[in-house]
Amino acid sequence: MDKTVLITGAASGIGNACARLLLERGADVVGFDPQMEKMRETLGQHTNLQFISGDVSVENDCINAVATAIENFGKLDGLIHCGAAHSSARWDELDPEEMNKILAINVTGSFLIARAAAQQMKKQGKGSIVLTTSASVLFGVTGGNGQGGPAYVSSKGAVLALTRSLARGLGPDGIRVNAVSPGITDTPMVAGYTDEQKTAMQQRFPLGRFAKPEEIAEGAIYLISDKASFMTGENMHINGGSNFGG
Ligand SMILES: NC(=O)c1ccc[n+]([C@@H]2O[C@H](COP(=O)([O-])OP(=O)(O)OC[C@H]3O[C@@H](n4cnc5c(N)ncnc54)[C@H](O)[C@@H]3O)[C@@H](O)[C@H]2O)c1
Numbered sequence: 001m002d003k004t005v006l007i008t009g010a011a012s013g014i015g016n017a018c019a020r021l022l023l024e025r026g027a028d029v030v031g032f033d034p035q036m037e038k039m040r041e042t043l044g045q046h047t048n049l050q051f052i053s054g055d056v057s058v059e060n061d062c063i064n065a066v067a068t069a070i071e072n073f074g075k076l077d078g079l080i081h082c083g084a085a086h087s088s089a090r091w092d093e094l095d096p097e098e099m100n101k102i103l104a105i106n107v108t109g110s111f112l113i114a115r116a117a118a119q120q121m122k123k124q125g126k127g128s129i130v131l132t133t134s135a136s137v138l139f140g141v142t143g144g145n146g147q148g149g150p151a152y153v154s155s156k157g158a159v160l161a162l163t164r165s166l167a168r169g170l171g172p173d174g175i176r177v178n179a180v181s182p183g184i185t186d187t188p189m190v191a192g193y194t195d196e197q198k199t200a201m202q203q204r205f206p207l208g209r210f211a212k213p214e215e216i217a218e219g220a221i222y223l224i225s226d227k228a229s230f231m232t233g234e235n236m237h238i239n240g241g242s243n244f245g246g
Pocket of ligand 1: 034105181184186
């Protein structure tokens with residue numbers, strides 16, 4: 001793939017799978033994550049790979065991540081934004097500090113990295129941005145035992161609204177903005193689930209299992225590719241059918 005793609009959350013899970021698949025397909029990749037060593041260990045060294053350590057809720061870190069793509073590869077075609085923070089606190093345990101921290105990373109962070117990317121893409125006259133929401137938005141999950149709680153699920157609902165707002169705002173500049181909405185995916189983010197929970201959830205899914213990170217990554221890669229050239233403002237559900245039933 002002849003594209004330069006900035007991937008947040010590249011040290012782990014879905015973002016890491018996006019980086020591995022895109023490197024295999026010949027794209028130029030910038031991995032952006034606070035876990036620099038983990039990015040290096042899991043992705044290795046490639047001429048078409050650069051890393052930058054940072055926090056998406058810090059505007060300068062987002063601007064520097066885009067600058068890293070321009071300095072090394074001369075352009076930025078795609079952003080796949082997977083970096084996010086999780087919170088399992090239930091409604092009666094969630095303190096305002098945790099709520100604000102999750103919203104700052106997941107919502108403000110999505111906005112800041114998308115805006116930094118869009119400012120460059122606007123100069124180029126085109127680009128594609130993929131944000132990450134969650135199937136949990138549809139269920140209103142309650143938290144506890146590793147499951148997303150009100151801070152996490154409300155942040156992911158806001159990312160969906162942000163996707164649509166940015167799709168309208170950036171479409172005239174040739175920039176597409178879509179979201180992927182993963183169902184439960186086997187990554188460190190869901191490591192806190194109990195075995196009973198995992199079994200109950202897997203039984204509810206028509207495909208009877210959780211997603212592999214690569215199965216979500218393929219959807220995100222499709223959305224940044226030219227094959228999705230007429231898609232914007234969409235939310236791609238990849239959840240093994242878990243939306244059926246309650
Ligand atoms: N795993 C799931 O079941 C699931 C389900 C629905 C949605 N999602 C979403 O998919 C995306 C990827 O999740 P994952 O499961 O791969 O999680 P993960 O925990 O494996 O990876 C998340 C990555 O984000 C990075 N990160 C954390 N805070 C950051 C920050 N402030 N700035 C930049 N990067 C930061 C972490 O260092 C980590 O590498 C997230 O947006 C998550 O909310 C995951």
